[in-house]
Amino acid sequence: MIRKEIAAAKQLRQVMKDYYYELDDASNSINKKVAWCSSVGPAEILRSLDFKVFFPENHSAMLGSSRMATDLIPFANAIGYSPEICSYLTADIGAYLKNITPLTRAYPDIESVPKPDVLVFNTNQCREVQDWFGWYANEFNVPLVGISTPRTVGEVTNDHINFIAQQMEDLIESLGKISAITFDIKKLKEILSISRECSELWKKVLETAANEPSPITFFDGTIHMGPAVVLRGTQQAVDYYKVLLAELKERVKNHKAAVENERYRLYWEGMPIWGRLRHYSELFSSLNVCVVASTYCNSWIFTDFDEKEPFKSMAKAYIELFIVRSDEFKEKYLKKMIEFFKIDGIIFHDAKTCPHNTNSRYGMPQRLEKDIGIPNLIINGDLNDLRCLSDDQSRTSIEAFIEQLEES
Numbered sequence: 001m002i003r004k005e006i007a008a009a010k011q012l013r014q015v016m017k018d019y020y021y022e023l024d025d026a027s028n029s030i031n032k033k034v035a036w037c038s039s040v041g042p043a044e045i046l047r048s049l050d051f052k053v054f055f056p057e058n059h060s061a062m063l064g065s066s067r068m069a070t071d072l073i074p075f076a077n078a079i080g081y082s083p084e085i086c087s088y089l090t091a092d093i094g095a096y097l098k099n100i101t102p103l104t105r106a107y108p109d110i111e112s113v114p115k116p117d118v119l120v121f122n123t124n125q126c127r128e129v130q131d132w133f134g135w136y137a138n139e140f141n142v143p144l145v146g147i148s149t150p151r152t153v154g155e156v157t158n159d160h161i162n163f164i165a166q167q168m169e170d171l172i173e174s175l176g177k178i179s180a181i182t183f184d185i186k187k188l189k190e191i192l193s194i195s196r197e198c199s200e201l202w203k204k205v206l207e208t209a210a211n212e213p214s215p216i217t218f219f220d221g222t223i224h225m226g227p228a229v230v231l232r233g234t235q236q237a238v239d240y241y242k243v244l245l246a247e248l249k250e251r252v253k254n255h256k257a258a259v260e261n262e263r264y265r266l267y268w269e270g271m272p273i274w275g276r277l278r279h280y281s282e283l284f285s286s287l288n289v290c291v292v293a294s295t296y297c298n299s300w301i302f303t304d305f306d307e308k309e310p311f312k313s314m315a316k317a318y319i320e321l322f323i324v325r326s327d328e329f330k331e332k333y334l335k336k337m338i339e340f341f342k343i344d345g346i347i348f349h350d351a352k353t354c355p356h357n358t359n360s361r362y363g364m365p366q367r368l369e370k371d372i373g374i375p376n377l378i379i380n381g382d383l384n385d386l387r388c389l390s391d392d393q394s395r396t397s398i399e400a401f402i403e404q405l406e407e408s
């Protein structure tokens, strides 16, 4: 089954190429500064101080999708990072130790990842980003700074927001010294406004999947989310999502389906399996099943950014993320998504090395099934370590799940 490529993908490839060449150029220039940032870290602050921003998680996802990750993980294990912990971390450190990067494969003039002048994390997603970046801070002998965010948050309170906003403001001084740029609140406000526009467009892109048939799949989303992750706060990302949204609206108008004869609509909860995107996309298409939406792709929507209250609104947006929240909040969120996207069943990906983005271990699928009758399937796998996944077993489980939907 051939995947229907979205025409905007050609422009996406150029946008991502330009982004990586710009980073490479900054890395080789004495006048420009590079910051490494966790994927839901304070990228807007970094851009306001003229840093070029590199996201190691995006790099590690590239290691996964190019199927380089599994072979590189043991090199990080050999220096003490367990095979049980985040395989973004282990694949990425393994790649660095072997002096390998998928960037060279994609962009032959790029020899290595850009060298950081500072590393900036936010523990809103997990503690692993702090450990991961700490290793590189040591390796490159550059500062490590970050934001500590409470986790399993139920209701987001003013105390939460003030606590994080203060940490964000405190970062300005140390980051300003590294960038040698005087912080300008006007610039931060402009970037926040652009970042919010990017989020609004990306949200609309994902919401086109509420149409029947859906013009886009979760697997498309994992590719097209690139600019929302690495270029939020830039005009390039905004321009790209305008083009993508127009194409998807056209598909909707013409009833052009992402999956021919869409019979069932599923929701993907958890990390993508980067080395098997094509495999799963084709498997579901062959069954006339569209995986229409996911928590993962929706995690880069920060529509709360508000130029009038830059720090507080950033603090709010970065703590209201699904991954930071209590199970009670997550279940309410999933119920809304199931209703909005007209979902027939949920796939929970139990990613062996990412407990933070795995929500099937404490009874959530069963509670949702009991409350709203939504059937579920749990797939055991991993984001990057393909040794944790059995293609045959998951295919059999998926086929059986679809048969179960047919019988219900």
Ligand code: SF4
Binding pocket: 057, 086, 087, 088, 089, 125, 126, 127, 128, 129, 353, 354, 355, 356, 357, 383
């Ligand atoms: S959220 Fe999971 S996959 Fe992402 S960095 Fe943390 S442990 Fe790794």
